[in-house]
Amino acid sequence: xxxxxxxxxxxxxxxxxxxxxxxxxxxxxxxxxxxxxxxxxxxxxxxxxxxxxxxxxxxxxxxxxxxxxxxxxxxxxxxxxxxxxxxxxxxxxxxxxxxxxxxxxxxxxxxxxxxxxxxxxxxxxxxxxxxxxxxxxxxxxxxxxxxxxxxxxxxxxxxxxxxxxxxxxxxxxxxxxxxxxxxxxxxxxxxxxxxxxxxxxxxxxxxxxxxxxxxxxxxxxxxxxxxxxxxxxxxxxxxxxxxxxxxxxxxxxxxxxxxxxxxxxxxxxxxxxxxxxxxxxxxxxxxxxxxxxxxxxxxxxxxxxxxxxxxxxxxxxxxxxxxxxxxxxxxxxxxxxxxxxxxxxxxxxxxxxxxxxxxxxxxxxxxxxxxxxxxxxxxxxxxxxxxxxxxxxxxxxxxxxxxxxxxxxxxxxxxxxxxxxxxxxxxxxxxxxxxxxxxxxxxxxxxxxxxxxxxxxxxxxxxxxxxxxxxxxxxxxxxxxxxxxxxxxxxxxxxxxxxxxxxxxxxxxxxxxxxxxxxxxxxxxxxxxxxxxxxxxxxxxxxxxxxxxxxxxxxxxxxxxxxxxxxxxxxxxxxxxxxxxxxx
Amino acid sequence: xxxxxxxxxxxxxxxxxxxxxxxxxxxxxxxxxxxxxxxxxxxxxxxxxxxxxxxxxxxxxxxxxxxxxxxxxxxxxxxxxxxxxxxxxxxxxxxxxxxxxxxxxxxxxxxxxxxxxxxxxxxxxxxxxxxxxxxxxxxxxxxxxxxxxxxxxxxxxxxxxxxxxxxxxxxxxxxxxxxxxxxxxxxxxxxxxxxxxxxxxxxxxxxxxxxxxxxxxxxxxxxxxxxxxxxxxxxxxxxxxxxxxxxxxxxxxxxxxxxxxxxxxxxxxxxxxxxxxxxxxxxxxxxxxxxxxxxxxxxxxxxxxxxxxxxxxxxx
Numbered sequence: 001x002x003x004x005x006x007x008x009x010x011x012x013x014x015x016x017x018x019x020x021x022x023x024x025x026x027x028x029x030x031x032x033x034x035x036x037x038x039x040x041x042x043x044x045x046x047x048x049x050x051x052x053x054x055x056x057x058x059x060x061x062x063x064x065x066x067x068x069x070x071x072x073x074x075x076x077x078x079x080x081x082x083x084x085x086x087x088x089x090x091x092x093x094x095x096x097x098x099x100x101x102x103x104x105x106x107x108x109x110x111x112x113x114x115x116x117x118x119x120x121x122x123x124x125x126x127x128x129x130x131x132x133x134x135x136x137x138x139x140x141x142x143x144x145x146x147x148x149x150x151x152x153x154x155x156x157x158x159x160x161x162x163x164x165x166x167x168x169x170x171x172x173x174x175x176x177x178x179x180x181x182x183x184x185x186x187x188x189x190x191x192x193x194x195x196x197x198x199x200x201x202x203x204x205x206x207x208x209x210x211x212x213x214x215x216x217x218x219x220x221x222x223x224x225x226x227x228x229x230x231x232x233x234x235x236x237x238x239x240x241x242x243x244x245x246x247x248x249x250x251x252x253x254x255x256x257x258x259x260x261x262x263x264x265x266x267x268x269x270x271x272x273x274x275x276x277x278x279x280x281x282x283x284x285x286x287x288x289x290x291x292x293x294x295x296x297x298x299x300x301x302x303x304x305x306x307x308x309x310x311x312x313x314x315x316x317x318x319x320x321x322x323x324x325x326x327x328x329x330x331x332x333x334x335x336x337x338x339x340x341x342x343x344x345x346x347x348x349x350x351x352x353x354x355x356x357x358x359x360x361x362x363x364x365x366x367x368x369x370x371x372x373x374x375x376x377x378x379x380x381x382x383x384x385x386x387x388x389x390x391x392x393x394x395x396x397x398x399x400x401x402x403x404x405x406x407x408x409x410x411x412x413x414x415x416x417x418x419x420x421x422x423x424x425x426x427x428x429x430x431x432x433x434x435x436x437x438x439x440x441x442x443x444x445x446x447x448x449x450x451x452x453x454x455x456x457x458x459x460x461x462x463x464x465x466x467x468x469x470x471x472x473x474x475x476x477x478x479x480x481x482x483x484x485x486x487x488x489x490x491x492x493x494x495x496x497x498x499x500x501x502x503x504x505x506x507x508x509x510x511x512x513x514x515x516x517x518x519x520x521x522x523x524x525x526x527x528x529x530x531x532x533x534x535x536x537x538x539x540x541x542x543x544x545x546x547x548x549x550x551x552x553x554x555x556x557x558x559x560x561x562x563x564x565x566x567x568x569x570x571x572x573x574x575x576x577x578x579x580x581x582x583x584x
Numbered sequence: 585x586x587x588x589x590x591x592x593x594x595x596x597x598x599x600x601x602x603x604x605x606x607x608x609x610x611x612x613x614x615x616x617x618x619x620x621x622x623x624x625x626x627x628x629x630x631x632x633x634x635x636x637x638x639x640x641x642x643x644x645x646x647x648x649x650x651x652x653x654x655x656x657x658x659x660x661x662x663x664x665x666x667x668x669x670x671x672x673x674x675x676x677x678x679x680x681x682x683x684x685x686x687x688x689x690x691x692x693x694x695x696x697x698x699x700x701x702x703x704x705x706x707x708x709x710x711x712x713x714x715x716x717x718x719x720x721x722x723x724x725x726x727x728x729x730x731x732x733x734x735x736x737x738x739x740x741x742x743x744x745x746x747x748x749x750x751x752x753x754x755x756x757x758x759x760x761x762x763x764x765x766x767x768x769x770x771x772x773x774x775x776x777x778x779x780x781x782x783x784x785x786x787x788x789x790x791x792x793x794x795x796x797x798x799x800x801x802x803x804x805x806x807x808x809x810x811x812x813x814x815x816x817x818x819x820x821x822x823x824x825x826x827x828x829x830x831x832x833x834x835x836x837x838x839x840x841x842x843x844x845x846x847x848x849x850x851x852x853x854x855x856x857x858x859x860x861x862x863x864x865x866x867x868x869x870x871x872x873x874x875x876x877x878x879x880x881x882x883x884x885x886x887x888x889x890x891x892x893x894x895x896x897x898x899x900x
Contacts, residue, residue: 228851451616454624
């Protein structure tokens with residue numbers, strides 16, 4: 001069976017399972033969570049995978065931080081109740097072997113696997129699930145999971161009816177259902193309860209914790225951590241999943257993550273055979289040398305398709321945020337954003353920023369998200385049309401210096417904040433600035449670190465921001481904070497008490513409906529409607545999304561690459577390596 | 585001598601306090617903080633405020649500084665927000681790695697730069713002198729950042745040496761020391777070669793001045809072999825100006841090593857400071873800056889003592 005047909009078959013199985021689920025009374029059989037589908041080529045057991053990360057993990061406690069290194073450690077060492085398959089975008093049974101849905105889709109009864117023990121030998125039960133929810137929801141934990149696990153701002157009700165059955169009730173009907181639990185690794189109550197009761201859970205499992213004190217349900221256990229150098233993981237002999245041949249998983253004996261802060265050194269190590277894999281995609285600039293190495297047969301280069309995410313430009317739309325600034329008359333108007341959307345040649349943007357490896361994007365969903373992408377009319381590249389919109393705003397070149405002025409003669413000029421040290425953002429801001437100059441708008445690009453940009457956005461002290469606002473899931477209902485006017489990721493006007501505009505009120509209502517609907521077609525119709533309203537008002541402007549390329553050594557086999565990060569390592573238990581030696 | 589040492593030690597303490605205080609204040613004054621840097625866009629404002637209170641970032645700058653300086657007086661430099669570990673524990677392990685790299689680089693620079701400087705300064709021309717001067721000029725014009733990129737590229741292409749890191753994931757044949765030495769070659773050369781070029785230039789200039797001195801000419805006139813005169817009689821007076829630039833070199837060494845550490849994934853203070861700055865970890869930034877200042881103070885003290893050894897007139 002080829003990889004493609006295997007994926008299609010898996011898609012079909014998952015689609016059938018979801019169809020049963022959305023019918024409201026489906027019962028998920030034990031299947032994918034316990035055993036993997038058969039690999040198309042024989043898999044070698046054992047061996048070591050050497051990958052790189054850019055920074056040390058901030059903690060070994062996933063509940064308190066969300067940096068990519070911490071997430072990867074959790075992927076290797078912990079396990080959730082259900083897993084989101086990054087390739088099919090469907091949920092799979094994991095620690096929960098099956099579930100049933102009742103109460104009009106609001107209540108899920110999960111049956112936990114009985115043969116599961118933590119890496120320290122302690123049995124896994126419903127108590128660990130209850131403890132994990134309690135820890136995630138505790139205000140003292142102070143991490144990103146606390147808000148991410150809420151639906152409509154409320155916690156899920158979780159109770160155990162017996163040691164292997166958990167009942168989860170959502171506060172409102174929630175279409176993605178258990179998908180939200182992919183974020184939640186189940187932690188061992190027996191090792192962390194004391195810290196939780198003492199109010200020190202947020203400090204538990206810091207990076208100074210001896211590896212022997214950590215316990216997990218994931219395929220690997222942390223064996224060694226040397227700050228600034230590497231993390232070494234060895235296979236968890238008690239891991240619950242089995243291979244198709246009935247043998248134990250994971251296939252690998254050992255995973256080592258070397259900490260390499262510099263992208264150039266990381267790529268050179270991969271090219272020279274001193275590394276098997278990077279944990280994220282390769283940059284546009286790195287494509288050419290990696291392609292040469294791939295052509296020479298020293299690495300494998302994979303084109304995973306278009307990213308689900310695109311960088312965005314947005315203006316400060318908080319009413320009154322500009323105070324007495326006379327630019328408020330035009331800086332917060334829809335016409336300005338429409339003019340900008342028409343003035344920027346997206347083809348030029350994609351060619352310049354992604355060196356040709358990008359596609360034009362017009363809204364928050366890229367063509368990669370085939371399930372939710374709205375195929376509406378696109379904004380044409382039309383500088384003349386853009387100038388008409390600017391004229392409507394009273395911006396004209398009154399002194400014929402090439403820069404537009406308002407009615408009082410003040411130049412049409414604004415500042416765009418973007419993140420320093422991110423070539424795509426810096427190049428993108430330059431392209432936008434150059435394109436807008438052609439229609440007479442003067443843009444000052446200021447580069448800051450990410451923390452400073454968020455501080456400006458939170459305090460609403462900025463004109464415009466060009467930044468990455470990456471989604472973590474393809475389902476829009478999992479990203480409510482972006483769409484809801486009260487959301488913490490509704491960047492153009494954060495956390496409004498009541499919607500500032502009529503169209504935001506409409507978006508709120510549509511979001512609530514589509515998030516609650518059990519009918520997928522109806523959800524799609526509602527989400528299309530939301531994207532249409534978004535396109536009319538353009539609170540955030542998107543220009544292009546990159547193609548995602550990843551590279552790995554020729555030793556790595558049995559991969560299931562996903563366009564989502566970490567593209568190659570999201571399913572670490574089924575990765576294998578050949579017996580070919582790697583250079584040291 | 586004791587008074588001199590006490591004075592220098594007091595200055596070192598003052599330097600460390602001043603640099604780390606300034607770093608903490610500047611890191612705190614910059615817009616944004618650890619919470620916005622690590623959780624921005626993922627948390628509600630209310631949750632961020634709770635996190636800020638948890639980390640003590642909701643205090644005024646004055647209150648935060650006073651708390652920190654009082655604790656620092658008891659050698660508690662705060663808890664790293666980024667790694668959730670005491671700064672006091674994080675700094676020494678990374679500082680030791682930086683010290684290994686810096687010492688190796690300075691030894692390499694000395695072993696390469698001084699002899700070449702003696703050779704090029706004691707001869708009147710020729711192919712060897714020309715080659716040394718040309719190599720020095722090239723190395724001097726290249727910042728350590730570029731040198732390290734070039735050497736990393738060379739190591740990757742040739743496969744002779746590890747490209748990055750400090751130790752191999754699995755101990756190779758030859759043992760830990762050999763493994764460390766193999767990993768040291770690229771970063772130490774990246775820092776050490778430009779310094780060697782600088783030493784070569786200074787040493788050559790000093791040597792040229794000394795070999796024209798009457799006592800050298802007189803010794804040569806007595807028939808003592810030229811090599812013996814150069815390496816025995818002329819070298820010691822020619823070392824004085826070189827010893828005086830070691831203080832400057834130590835300053836360059838530290839700033840240069842920070843960039844090289846990032847390129848070559850050397851787990852030293854430079855990497856730690858970069859991560860701390862990116863994450864807005866004010867206590868770790870202050871700790872790293874203080875450790876850097878301490879390096880500088882110790883380095884200049886050692887350099888002054890070395891200068892005193894070769895030129896007793898400098899002792900005051």
